[in-house]
Amino acid sequence: MQSRVLLVEDSRTQALRIQLELVRYGLTVDIASTGDRGLAAVHSSPPAAIILDVDLPDISGYRLCQTLKGDPATAHIPIVMLTHRDAAQDALAGLQVGAEDYIPKDSFAEQNLVESLRQLGVL
């Protein structure tokens, strides 16, 4: 059975590129373009993992991560933050709110994302 992951990303172009990459590895990828839609999607059908951007149009990825990790119904779902923010305080903030991994959007981002999902047992 295919694993399903949820990608919370407001850039349509980036979301489609990541989706195309992960589909190659046999994953089903749902996309939510806002934090609220991502939260609703997690509750309606919990995914095997969440890939979460930080800069979303409604709430921050940090806040959404904190909410999901604070809810016993969703706390077990691994979260990988994938973001342009690569400063030390940003990464620390992401890991402190419970993200399992924090990946900067550089030229190795998709490669690292795949490897991260593999280490999380999703792939």
Add this chain to the structure above:
Amino acid sequence: MRVSPAAQTRQIQIQNDYDVVAMRQEVRQVARDLGLGLSQQAKIATAISTVARALIAANTSATMGIRTNDTASRPALEIVCQLAVDQLLVDQTQLEELLQFSEARALVDEASLSLDDGGAVLILRMWLNR
């Protein structure tokens, strides 16, 4: 202190943003190969890119290398950054600010920065689970 190089590592001269990304990726892969968890991989990679970006912003050339240290009190992955600094112009406090040392130190298990005759050496250390 005997230091053994980690497999498949190399030294990178930090001169531009591409070098920062390459170094970050190299560190992340070595950390993974040494069995560090995802959050530890993310922390050490971010720490080194923080220092590397600061070096570029300060227009200071440096060489970064990755090694494992199996002979210290605890086995560790170490990132060693060697840079030439003019001691007449830079003291320890100024150097820490220039390299964003406190920000990088917050992400790793241990960090040190020392000035000597030939320049400065910064070491970021993450304990290995051995």
